[in-house]
Amino acid sequence: MKKNSFTFEVVLAFSFLIVSCFLALRFGSVFDADSSIIYQLRLPRVLLAVAVGMGLSVAGACLQALFSNPLCEPYTLGISSGAALGAVIGTTLGGFWIVSGLTISAFIGALAFTLVLYFVSIRPGNSTLTLLLSGVMMGFFGSGLVALWMSLADSNGIQAAVFWLLGDLSRARMGGAWVTLFSSCILSGALWLRSRQFDALLMGEEDAISLGVDVSVLRRRVIIVVSLLVSLCVSASGMIGFLGLLVPHLVRRRVGALHGKMLPLCAVWGATLLVIADMLARVSVRPFELPVGVVTALVGAPVFMWILLKRGSQV
Amino acid sequence: MVSRFSSVLLFFYFFSAPAFAREVTDAVGVRIELSEKPLRIVTLAPSLGELVSVFLGADLARIVGVSEYSDVPLALKKVFSIGPYNRLNIERIASLKPDLIFATTDGNLPDQIQHLRETGMPVVVVNTDDFSEIGNSIKLVGSAIGSPAESEQVAKQFSESLERFRQAVRRRRANQAKPRVLLQLGDDPLVVVGSKTFLHHAIQLVNAENIYGDIKDRYPRPSKEDVVKRDPDVILVLALGADRSYFETLARKWGGLRNMRAVQKGRIKVLQADALLRPTLRFLEGASLLEKAIYEEK
Known part of the structure; x- marks a missing residue:
């Protein structure tokens, strides 16, 4: 398949981002x-959408590379379940846990889960598959705890938690949005610096080792950075599904699988799509507002299917 | 010298005269500066729309925005909607440029209230968890609107009617055993009334006992098994709106549990609760319906 030139792709993605930001500022409730x-x-809201869209897409792309698994997405490792647990506990206990629109309790929950994953990843002899499966299990465990807490807590607090779980950018404040955007750029940049090592991993773990990549060190570092990125996004906006899975696949089809080119485009396209999704969430059912996670899933899934079926062949 | 002094005074008079004429302290202890007569009022819950209308009378145009499902008085149905109480649309509220917003601790999310305050909007939060708080909320709403004298009077009227009603119930039910009552708000999950809400106090007011009065939440969600174990004398399904058929179905669902006292005696009913659920002046209307339903009077 012939790929377009990288410069063209970058210009295209950025123009879409600018236009969508403009539209999102122009149209609302x-x-x-x-x-x-x-x-x-x-x-x-637009700044936060840019930050979170970028973070989730880059995190998704890196995890897909790290585990050589096209089904990986930011939430696969269960970090988000830790965040959800923290957020649900925080929101039902009162509003004090939200600082400038960022749910601090969610971030703490995510860090706790990340710590467990980190210990799994540094144990010698644990394979990548072990790490992946531990993450998935932690996800189930976290969801179980969330369900447990929600069935015991008071109804008033639960409503807040439910909106949180569906993914929601309406809490965005200026301060929190800038913090998220800034950190998201730095963490995504840190992952981008590992592009060559991700490329080596595409050939399989053993080939990567023979190319001089210390896979276990890479795994450890990437887990930490990706977890921070996901914790940040999730504590700012809740669980916005699908974006982290969809965007890397779309971008790979346009510029190929090499991460040096692919990760920056993931960042820009992820930001663009979330800005548009959030705008749709605001304008579609006035005076109500949809959780943005509903829009990403409802629009994203059919679009993804359509692209898959139209182009056929490889994912 | 004197003239200089007076000109300084004059200067202070004109330039330090506060743009906001007065300050009120709301139910969560926040002080809010308000203009003398707020003209662009937004209410964030149906009960608040109703209460504010009581004070405004014919001057209803001062309410520029209401939450979804605000239908008492009927004119509020035509007012600009700012979304449902549990998921306010902050942008729509901001677009109204309100000079007074009423919120409640029973339903509005604390972070959304915080968000409104951060964007510089004057939010007055009321609390309606028990009768004295309802009285306070009436006074607070009235004085925030700019009719403090009237609000004292309405609050007094509320507490006096409440007391009269309490005495009357006591006389009527002096020789009757206290029925043990379950108020059902929702089904699947079952939502009932805990002790942290005025509905719990309403049950006590009509000389009955709330079987979930020991739970300190507002709206706990127990299992049906637990209800069977607590075995209430009366189960009342609270109905809202004109269509009762859905609530009748909920009431019939209990029918299979034949070991329960309420089922054996056929004391499971639907109670039209539009008035009861409003912590406003209409509440007493609702409370007397509650009494009739509990004691099975026609």
Whole structure:
């Protein structure tokens, strides 16, 4: 398959991002928004959507490479379940856990789960598959705890938690959005610096080792960085599904599987798609607002299927 | 010298005269600066829309935004909607440029209230967890709107009618055993009434006992088995709106549990609770319906 030139792809992606940001600032829950609404309410949301869309897509792409598994997504390792647990406990106990729109308890929960994963990853002799399966198991365990907490907690707090679990950018504040955007850029950049090693992993773990890649060290470091990235995104916006799975596949079809080119484009396309999805969430059912996770799943899944069936062949 | 002094005074008079004329402290202890007569009021729960309307009378145009399902008085149905109480649309609220927003601790999410405050909007939060809080909420709403004298009067009217009703119930039910009551709010999961809500106090008001009065949440969700074990004398399914058929189905669902006292005596009913569920003046109407339903009067 002939690939377009990388420069063209970058220009295309950035133009889409700019146009979608402009549209997202222009359209919302009301028609005639003045500058204070755009600046105080819409801009933080757009910035947060950029940050989270970028983070989730890059995290998804890296995990797919690390585990050589096209089904991996940011939530595969169960870190998000730790975040969900923290968020559900935090939101039902009261609003004090949310600082500038970032759910601190979710971040703590995610870090706790990351720590367990890290210990699994440094144990000598544990294969990548062990790590992957441990992550999946932790995910189930975390979801179990979330369900347990939710069936015991008071109904009032649960409503907040349910919206959180569906993925939601409406909590965005300026401060929190900038922090998320800044950290998301740095962590994504850190992952991008490992592009060559990810490329080596594409040939299989043993070939990568023979090419001089210390797979266990790489695994450990990537787990830490990706976990931080996912914790950050999830604590800012809840569980926005599908994006981290979809975007890497779309981008791979456009520029191929080499990570040096693919990761930056994942970042830009992920940001673009989430900005658009959030805009749809705001304008589609006024005066109600859809959780953005609903939009990404409802629009993303059919689009993904269509692309798969149209192009056929390899994923 | 004197003239200089007075000009300084004049200066202070004109330039330090506060843009906001007064301050109120709401139910969560936050002080909010308000204009003398707020003209762009937004209410974030149906009960608040109703209560504010009581004070505004014919001046209802001062309410510029209401939450979904605000239908008392009927005119509120036509007012700009800012979304459901548990998921407010902050952008729509901001677009109204409100000079007074009413929120409640029973339903609105604390982070959304915080978000509104951070964007500089004046939010007054009320609490309606028990009768004295309902009285306070009436006073708070009235004084925030700018009619403190009237609100004192309405609050007094509320507490006096409440007391009269309490005495009347006591006289009527002096020789009757306290029925043990389950108020059912939802099904699957079953949602009932705990002690942290005014509905619990409503049950006590009509000389009955809430079988979940020992649980300190607002709306706990016990299992049906636990209800069977607690074995209430009366089960009341609270119905909202014109269509009762759904609630009748919920009431019939208990029918299979033949060991329960309420089933044996056929004391499972649907109670039209639109008035009861509003912590406003209409509440007493609802409370007397509650009493009739519990004691099976026609």
